[in-house]
Amino acid sequence: AQSVTQLGSHVSVSEGALVLLRCNYSSSVPPYLFWYVQYPNQGLQLLLKYTTGATLVKGINGFEAEFKKSETSFHLTKPSAHMSDAAEYFCAVSEVPGTYKYIFGTGTRLKVLA
């Protein structure tokens, strides 16, 4: 069965510093992986996804993530944090395409310090 682990429920970075949010997964089939961002009292917005092909995936707002099969990881990074990046971030893995059923990690709250 698939599962997702996000290390660090809270991450704080200074404005302009590197953002690194960790996500590890387990899956018995080639995974489809996603990162979503959630602002307070709102739904989820897709940042980026990995399905097949290039393992380094670029998303919106300057975020990117790299699928590393050997490490079963899909960490999210951004070179320079902005105050507007403060939000909750969720990593998710989907089951076999066609079901679209996601398993979410527990989330990481990113705080950006001025």
Add this chain to the structure above:
Amino acid sequence: GAVVSQHPSRVICKSGTSVKIECRSLDFQATTMFWYRQFPKQSLMLMATSNEGSKATYEQGVEKDKFLINHASLTLSTLTVTSAHPEDSSFYICSAPDGTSGRYEQFFGPGTRLTVL
């Protein structure tokens, strides 16, 4: 494209009443929709999979008689919380995959905040 809406965005009700939440795919058809529940500062927990024209599939531990799901058309799924109690207060989010896009992703509604007094 691929917009999902929810209505209402916020609802407050008295204990014992029933509340209906609508989830609509605005510009695509969705044979499947998903309903999630999110407690404060926690992750999304899948409650059920809504299937157009057939019964919903509930996750383990979710009471199907408590959370009634109806997927009446290819663009509308409803979640009815029956005889709501304060412990049902939560943020409910729906999502729908756009299977025609080939993008293998779900599109999420903005959520409904339910408060049961």
